[in-house]
Amino acid sequence: MNEFVDECRREWRRLGVPDPIANEMTADLTADIEEAESEGGTAEDVLGNSAFDPRRFAGSWAVARGVTAPPAPPTPTSPTRWWPALAFGLMGCAALLALAAAVLVGGHQTSASAVSVRRFVGGPTSIHVVPGSPIVLQHFQHFPGIALFAVLMLLLGIAGIGIAVFYGFRWNGGRIGPWEIRRHHGRSGAHWT
Amino acid sequence: MAVMTEGPAYGYEMTKRLRARGLSTVGEGSIYPLLGRLERDGLVETRRAASNGGPPRKYYSLSPAGERALETGRREWQLARDAVDGALDLVKAEVGP
Numbered sequence: 688m689n690e691f692v693d694e695c696r697r698e699w700r701r702l703g704v705p706d707p708i709a710n711e712m713t714a715d716l717t718a719d720i721e722e723a724e725s726e727g728g729t730a731e732d733v734l735g736n737s738a739f740d741p742r743r744f745a746g747s748w749a750v751a752r753g754v755t756a757p758p759a760p761p762t763p764t765s766p767t768r769w770w771p772a773l774a775f776g777l778m779g780c781a782a783l784l785a786l787a788a789a790v791l792v793g794g795h796q797t798s799a800s801a802v803s804v805r806r807f808v809g810g811p812t813s814i815h816v817v818p819g820s821p822i823v824l825q826h827f828q829h830f831p832g833i834a835l836f837a838v839l840m841l842l843l844g845i846a847g848i849g850i851a852v853f854y855g856f857r858w859n860g861g862r863i864g865p866w867e868i869r870r871h872h873g874r875s876g877a878h879w880t
Numbered sequence: 881m882a883v884m885t886e887g888p889a890y891g892y893e894m895t896k897r898l899r900a901r902g903l904s905t906v907g908e909g910s911i912y913p914l915l916g917r918l919e920r921d922g923l924v925e926t927r928r929a930a931s932n933g934g935p936p937r938k939y940y941s942l943s944p945a946g947e948r949a950l951e952t953g954r955r956e957w958q959l960a961r962d963a964v965d966g967a968l969d970l971v972k973a974e975v976g977p
Contacts, residue, residue: 711938716912718935719892733892735910744912751916 691730692717694741695748702746702755712748772854779847786840789833881942881950884924890937891915915940923949 692713699709723732730738737744749755883889883897895911898904918924923946931937942950 712912714935715891715938718931718937719890719895722892722934733895735904737910747913748916751913751920753916753920 689717689720689730691734691738691741692720695745698742698745699749702749704749704754708752708754712752769855772851774851775847775854776851777847779844779849779851782840782847783844786837786844789837789840792833881918881923881946881953884940884942884946885950888927888939888941890931890939894940918946922946 695716696709696713699712704712719733720730723729734744746755746758750757883894883901886897889897891911894915895904898911915924919926919940923943924940925943925946926941927939928936929939
């Protein structure tokens with residue numbers, strides 16, 4: 688029997704199509720493909736693009752004949768499922784804001800300390816300190832509490848936003864924006880689009 | 881359904897009739913689910929008969945309900961076609977010499 692028909696037969700068995708109907712469809716399909724081949728054609732002449740996707744073809748035929756139920760529509764997403772994404776996202780943003788505040792406060796204090804030092808040694812009274820610069824990091828060494836807080840906030844922020852993205856991705860039904868990750872089963876194997 | 885008015889036909893035979901009228905993409909592959917749906921809806925009648933030297937085939941022909949549905953579809957198609965033709969004639973008149 689044709690490989691395509693074999694695959695259809697397996698799919699009908701999997702879908703629970705009654706044997707007499709599956710036998711009838713198998714016989715019709717086999718006879719049509721054999722006729723096309725006897726005329727010098729191929730299964731593609733009978734089936735078109737469906738020749739490359741026997742499972743889909745078999746499923747749609749069985750559904751059309753009313754011998755199996757159509758595939759269930761995607762489960763509607765519960766409206767409460769977006770809450771985790773929002774909650775973790777807010778937590779991550781709050782943590783990153785706290786981190787930024789800690790860096791700014793640390794930088795301000797370092798700037799003030801630097802101005803005092805310059806006044807004492809007679810240097811310029813103005814110095815620009817960029818938060819996150821080595822001066823600020825050095826300052827953190829003198830204030831381990833702020834450094835620990837900043838590291839914790841950084842980790843919390845990254846974790847919160849990461850979990851929010853994960854939940855958001857799941858809530859969006861596996862779609863990233865307008866794109867969707869789906870798995871197809873074709874003759875050439877599974878592939879992603 | 882219209883190609884069935886030429887006489888009862890099995891799946892691949894209908895594909896060939898459609899292809900002869902330049903409608904190959906309609907027939908290929910989609911003909912089997914389509915015939916299944918028509919059969920389920922009672923728009924075609926079927927009988928199994930021997931083909932020319934080949935195995936018995938399932939022949940499809942229009943049922944009375946199918947003939948009425950075909951007539952309705954034909955009228956709707958003509959109305960739609962006339963409307964589109966009318967719109968295209970307007971375009972032709974605007975861009976014509």
